[in-house]
Amino acid sequence: MDTKIMKKLFLLDGMALIFRAHFALIRNPRINSKGVNTSAPMGFVNSLLEILKKQNPTHIAVSFDLPAPTFRHKMFSEYKANRQETPEDISIAIPIVKKIVDAFNIPRIEMEGFEADDVIGTLATEASKRGFQTYMMTPDKDYAQLVDENTFLYRPSTKGGIEILGVNEVLEKFDLDRIDQVIDLLGLQGDAVDNIPGVPGVGPKTACKLLREYSTVEGIIEHSDELKGKLKERVQGNVEQALMSKELATIKLDVPVEFNEQELLISEPNKEELVKIFTELEFKTLLQRVFPGEKKTITPKKSIKAGEQASLFGGSTPSSSTSTIDTEEVVEEEVIIEKSTIATVNKNYRLIDSPERYEELVSYLSRQKEFAFDTETTSLDALEAEVVGMSFSATKDEAYYVPVPLDKEQANNIYTYFKPLFANQEILKIGQNLKYDLQVLETANVEVKGPFFDTMLAHYLLEPDKRHGMDAISEVYLNYVPVSIETILGKKGKKQKNMKDMSVQEVYEYACEDADVTLQLKEVFEPLLKDKGLDKLFSDLEMPLMETLKDMEREGVNLNVESLEKYSVELAESVEQLEKEIYILAEEEFTISSPKQLGIVLFEKMKLVDKPKKTKTGQYATGEEVLQGLRNHEIVGKILDFRQLNKLKSTYVDALPKLIKSDGRVHTTYNQAIAATGRLSSTDPNLQNIPIKTSRGREIRKAFVARNNDYTFVAADYSQVELRIMAAFSGDKEMIDAFKNGRDIHTATAAKVFNVAESDVDTEMRRKAKTANFGIIYGVSAFGLSQQLNIPRSEAKALIDAYWEEFPSVKKYMDDVIGKARDNEYVETLMGRRRYLRDINSRNFTVRGMAERNAINAPIQGTAADIIKKAMIEIQAWMKSEGLKSKMILQVHDELIFDTHNDELELLKAKIKELMEGAYDIGVPLEVEIGEGKNWLEAH
Structure with missing residues (x-):
């Protein structure tokens, strides 16, 4: 076997990878419970694990730049002088990443006076001589000058994926004849990031053209008399600068670092140290990737017999039954290590499965000021899910699970005991993502009345940019890791089990824990909301809105399927016609939706551009942004139209009829805790993203129709609300005057x-x-x-x-x-x-x-969101108080849509306008435009 291939060395540019990871997640940074931005360490570790597990290197090392000036700074004092300050989060991340590298037992090779690319260049050159297959992992294109038959540039993309460049790929990418010309290219064109000046006015295209003709920078200078015009002036006027730039761009290959094969060998990581670091950083998933199955045991939960039940129900009289509620031995529960100080407590989680116990539990909960509850169901679709169990908690570390049979008659018998409890408006009901539980219980004909406290929405107000799932917030605020749903049902996918297939014994402790944790989170969040002045926003806006959204989701909207089917045929004909026209212009038939085939036609056959962009896989880039820049070419305009019509057809026209539920209507789900600004979003289907700017897109709105001939669609839209808010916030007299008049x-x-x-x-x-x-x-x-x-x-x-x-x-x-x-x-x-x-x-x-x-942006867009939320709550309350047949059915940012009974049409239009315009006094008049019609398009 060839030993050269056996030796596979990866050399990582640590600083470049840290910067890449940080900026890749800049719009959605990973912040842990201590407020530390862990994006860079997380991204670095993910990159490291990717190569360790998939590339199987035999040798590895990481190099970092050191803060001391390098020989390049001494040569050119302005080297890197225009760089911005390193972001604080990166400065914090660098020592963390270095600790991680050390804990992986990967050598760090650094040298004062030199940059990481010089160190890596020296090591890669020596490795090539020794028969190593070497991969330089960095997003920095300058490393291309080091590529040879044994040395490759391994470039991670910010959009995901990897680009591996050997000699041929580098020459093709840079349009050069030899690898060493990469240095000349960098010297001529300069580098704005490193402040290498190059030759002013000489870009990549000009530089490549000159190098093809004169081979090197020195050759260009020697033959500069042959150049013409401005180019001649620029080259001859910047001879020293060009030569200096080339030297600055040259990676040194003689850094005094030792190449020790033995030290570079892959070795086992320091498990204790890595667990400690990852636990501190709260890297739950990464810890499992590095050490699969690493677990820690929690104290087993108590097994309480019927005779001991009185203490759990606050002193209620125990049943005369001698049966045991739960006499089975409780198996020790294993929980993945998430934190070094994970809670270990005894928990009283009980199974309630008889009429006597139902009465005792209801009696106990009815005497409480509040209780948390949760439902276990057969589906994530709140309108189609069936309840298989309910859990309750009114005291920390105590909870009760009530199994509910799928048989409706048996289920109704159980609900009879609990309906008065759920309807009691003197008791606060606490839940995590309460809207879902209210929906599934309402489907089961169980009405739950407030007041309510939703821990998901509470956390959303406290930390709008973070994750609001119960497991995540429990880790942060309770220092406790709940059992994940995947532990019970298995991983997501076709093989995942359903709650209805699980035995009560498999589910009840998990279900009890959900209610218990939710109760404890409420106790944490309530004072935090008050402390931050968010309690009124929570109680007066978000919680009432939750109930309004629940009603809107349940109501749904009527869809004219026949019109969509006709429109689908029309779009198919248009697509087919475009297809023929594209084939004529291309002078051949090909699969237009295939990026590979499309790229070959546009850029190899038709040669629309001289140097087309390529993707990381080497294909021609044919994305939306690329094609928009070429829209002046007739074929490209038709291709873009072809794509748009295909998307309309597949995403909306053909998809919407398949989403009609058993009641014949389409029901969206409104997400109240997604957008950090406070805006609502819509999913399954997303009815807020139906195109409105194009005539083709607007046609889709025609399919949303009133429920029958007795009803009319009414659309009420805030006019320029964000500009009005800006006028109010700024106090600009001209803008305010324009709006007032x-x-x-x-x-x-x-x-x-x-x-x-x-x-x-x-x-x-x-x-x-x-x-x-x-x-x-x-x-x-x-x-x-x-x-x-x-x-x-x-x-x-x-x-x-x-x-x-x-x-x-x-x-x-x-x-x-x-x-x-x-x-x-x-x-x-x-x-x-x-x-x-x-x-x-x-x-x-x-x-x-x-x-x-x-x-x-946030105060303006957020205020607009708050205003329409307040209007929605007030309109819904008024409509219910009046007992109207009309229903509020959709919200699309600044617009509300109503399915309006014709007898109530004029009354509703006047009242909607009054309530929306009077929702909040911002100091500038709010204006609402009202439209009506038999479908959404007419009304809008």
Whole structure:
């Protein structure tokens, strides 16, 4: 066997991988219970495990840059001078990652005066001589200069996946003849990240062209007299700079580091140290990946006999029955290690399975001020799930499980005992994701009346950007790891069991724990909500809204399936016609939906661009962004239309009829704890994302119809609510005056910015002003605005400058809200909803800039969300009090849709407008537009 292939060395650029991991998760960072951003360590470990488990290296090492200046800084004092400050989270992550590397028993090889790429370059060169197959793991393209027949660049992508570059791939990627020309290319074009100047005005294309003709930087300089025009001037005027840039870009291969094969050998990690680090970082899944099956035993739960039941029910008289509620030996429960201080306690979890016990439990719970409850069901679909059990807890570490048979008559007999308890409005009912439990019980004809406390929604208000699942928040706030559902049912997939197939003994402790943990979380969250001033928002807005959403979900919406079927045929014909036209333009037939075939046609046969982009797998990139840039080519425009129509057909037109439930209607689920700004989202199906900007997309709304001829759709839409909120927040007199006097805000803005009378504002001016109104207040840049309006960047900058000049109060508000956010590290809506901005004071302006945009956006978008939520609650309460036949059925951000009985049409339209416009006094009039029709499109 060839021993060269046997020796497989991975050399990791630690700093580059840390930066990559941090910024890959910048929009959704992983923050642990101590407030530490663990994105970089988590990303680094994931990358490390990926190669250890899939690539099976025989040898490995990691190199890090050291803070001391390198020889490049001494050569060129401005080297890397334009780099931003390292984000604080990365500075914290670096020593953590180094500890992880050490705990894995992987050698760290570093050298003062040199960068990691010099160290890796030296080691890779020596490894190649010794017959190693070496992979340099880094996203840094500069390493391409080191590639040879035994040495490869192993580049992880921020979008996932790996790009492995050998000699041929590098030459193709950079359009070069030899590997050593990578250095010349870098020297000519420079590097903005490292502040290597290169030759001004020489980009990659020009550099490659010059290198193909003159081979090296030195060759280009020697033949510079043959160049023409500006290029000749630039090369001859920057000879020293070009040579210096090439030297700065050259990775050194003679760093004084030892290549010790024995030390580089893969070895077993330090288990004790890794467990300690991962536990501290709260890396639950990663710990299991490294040490599968690592477990820790918790003290067994008590087994209580019937004679001891009195103490559990608060002194109620024990039954005369001599049977044991649970006499089976309780097996020690195994729980994966999540924390070093995981709770070990005795828990009184009891099975309640007889009429006598039902009465005792109900009697006990009826004397409490509050209790937590949970349901075990056959499905995640709240409207179709059947209850298989109910658990209750009113005292910490005590809970009770009531199995419920699937037989409806038997189930109803059990519910008879509990209905008065659930209907008792003197007792607070606590739950985690309560809306689901209320739905499944309502389907079982059990009405649950408030007051309510939902621990998921409480945590959502306290930490809107974090995960709100019970297991996750229990770990953080109770230092306790609940048994996961997968422990009971197995992993998700076809082989996962269903609750209805599980025995009572297999389920009851798990179910009891859910109720117990939920009760304990409530005790933690209630004072926290009050302390942060969120208690009113919770009790007066989020909890009543939960009930409103429950009613809307249950009501559903009628769908005209016949119209969708006809539209599906129409779309299929349009797709087929586009297909034929594309084939004619391509002069061949191919699978248009195949990125590979499409790329070959567009970029090899038709040669639409000189140097097409490629994906990590080496295929031509044919994504939406790439094709939009080529839309001026007729075939590309038709391909984009082909894709759009196919998506409409598959995602909505063909899919929606399949989602009709047994009552003949479509029922969406509203997610109350997803968007950090407070907005609602919709899933299964997502009815908030039905396209409205294109005529083809709008056709889909036609299929949403009133329930019968006695009903009419009514749509009520807040007009420009976010701009009105901005006007109120900023106190800008011009904007407020425009809204108070019913003037068109975009026309008024255009008149100010373009310095013309409102009567002289044309369509194009208004379009630009509208884009500016919505874009500028959310921090759009001149580049972003130029892209949106398809105008030169200079014109976009002039538009922004004019906007600030005419609306200085808006600029002052934005500056003030950012300043306040820097002091508090959070912003608030008018009703007190918070958005935490932990990066608002970062020294890294990319990270800080994102937080600043959120600081401006969150109070505006969040206030708009709060206003419509308040309106929904008040409208629903009024409709119920009046006993109306009409129903509120849909919410799409600023719009509410009603299935309205014709006898109530005028009354409802007037009252909806009154309640929506009066939902909250922001100091600027809220305006609601009302539409009606037999379908959603007509009403909108």
